[in-house]
Amino acid sequence: MVGVDGPGSRHVEVHEAVLGWNERQAERNRGFFRAKGWLILNVLSAPGAGKTTLIQQSIGRLGDRAKVAVVVGDLATDHDARRLRQAAVSVVQITTGTICHLDADMVARAVGKLSLEEGGVLVIENVGNLVCPAAFDLGEDLRVAVLSVTEGEDKPLKYPPLFTGVDAVVISKVDMSVAAGFDRVKCYEALRRVAPRARVFEVSAKTGEGMDVWCEYLLERRRAHGVSL
C-alpha cells in the first residue's frame, strides 16, 4: 500500500500497525462527526481530475440548503484552499510535505480549526493520488472518486483498491468527452466490474451539466443521516 518489500524492510508489520492505529482514530472521528450531525465526504482522485472545481461549484449550488466546510490536503501550496475560501463556510489546509495521502489523525487535528454548524457537510479533499489514500479511512460517511473523461476509461481497472471501496463515482469534465475520445460504455463496464454498488454521476463543473443531480444526492444523503451513533 505505502511501502516496499525487500531486505531491511519491515514493511508488513509496520504497515499493519499504522493501519490499526489509523482505523481506531477513524472510528473516533466518525463518532465525533455523528455527534455533530455532519455528513462527511472523502473525495479522492488522480491529480488534476477536478476535485477543487467540483467542490467549489457544489458549494455554490447547495447554497443555503447545506452549509459546507472543507479540509483540503496537498503536498505543497494552499492554492486549493484559497480557491475554496471564497465559497465555503470554513476551509482548513493540510500540507502533507511528502506524504501521499491524508490520515485520520491529520483530519482530527484539522477539525479543531473548523467552524461548521449542525447539519453541515464536511468535504475532505484528499491528496491527488489513486493509490495511497485508498488504505486510509478518515471516518467519512461517503467515499467519492472523481474520474475525469481525459484520464482514460480503464483507470478503475488499473487502480482497483481505490475504486472498489467508493460509494459514488463522479465522472468529471464531461464537456470534454468528444475532444478526449471518451468511451462511455467502456467506462461504465470498468466501473461495474470494480465498483458495482457505486452511484455514478456525470458532471461538468464548467458548464453545470449534471451538477443538480449530484447536489440532490448529497442533500438526500444528508437527510438520511440522523444525529445518532
Next chain:
Amino acid sequence: MVGVDGPGSRHVEVHEAVLGWNERQAERNRGFFRAKGWLILNVLSAPGAGKTTLIQQSIGRLGDRAKVAVVVGDLATDHDARRLRQAAVSVVQITTGTICHLDADMVARAVGKLSLEEGGVLVIENVGNLVCPAAFDLGEDLRVAVLSVTEGEDKPLKYPPLFTGVDAVVISKVDMSVAAGFDRVKCYEALRRVAPRARVFEVSAKTGEGMDVWCEYLLERRRAHGVSL
C-alpha cells in the same frame, strides 16, 4: 514519503532503511545498464497523463534509429503492456498490487526477462502517481515527467518532490490546450520555479505535434551516453 507518523508507527526508521537499500540496488542497476550501453528513462506522471501513448508513438518514430524495450508498472491489469507489445522490441509488465511506485529491485528482476541489444533505449513506465515514485531511484539516466494540459498548470507547485528531480518535462495532449483552457505561461512559470533545469517539450502523441523534437532529444542523449561507468 510512503507512510504516516503516529503512535505505534516506526515510519521514519523503516523508511530510511528501505530507501538506503533501494539506493544501493539502483546504483547496481545503473552499473549494469551502463555496461549494456542502454539509455534508461524513468517516466513519471499522474494517472491518465498519456505515458503509454507517448511511449508507443515515440517507439514508432524512433524506428530503426533506436530499438526500445519497455518495463511497465501498474497496480493491476496488463492493458499498457498489451498496447506496447505491438510497438516495442520487448515489454515486461510489473504488477505492483497495492504498491504505489516501482523500486530498483522490481526493475532488476524485470530486466532478466528483457531482450535489448547494445545501444538500445529502455523506457520504464512507472505507476501513475505524482508522489511515491519520486523517492525511488531506479538507476535511470533520465527522469521524465509527463504533464497533460488537462491537469492544471499548478501541478509542479503542488507536487514539488517529483518535479524538482526531473531532467525533462513532456507537456502532453497539447491538441486539447484550448478545450482545457491551458495557461501556457502559468505552466512554464511553475516549472521554472520547481524544475529550472529541466528541458521542456510540448507534444501531442495524437496529432504528432512536437514528437520529432522529443525523439531527437532522446537520440542526442543516447549518443552522449558512451558505454562506460
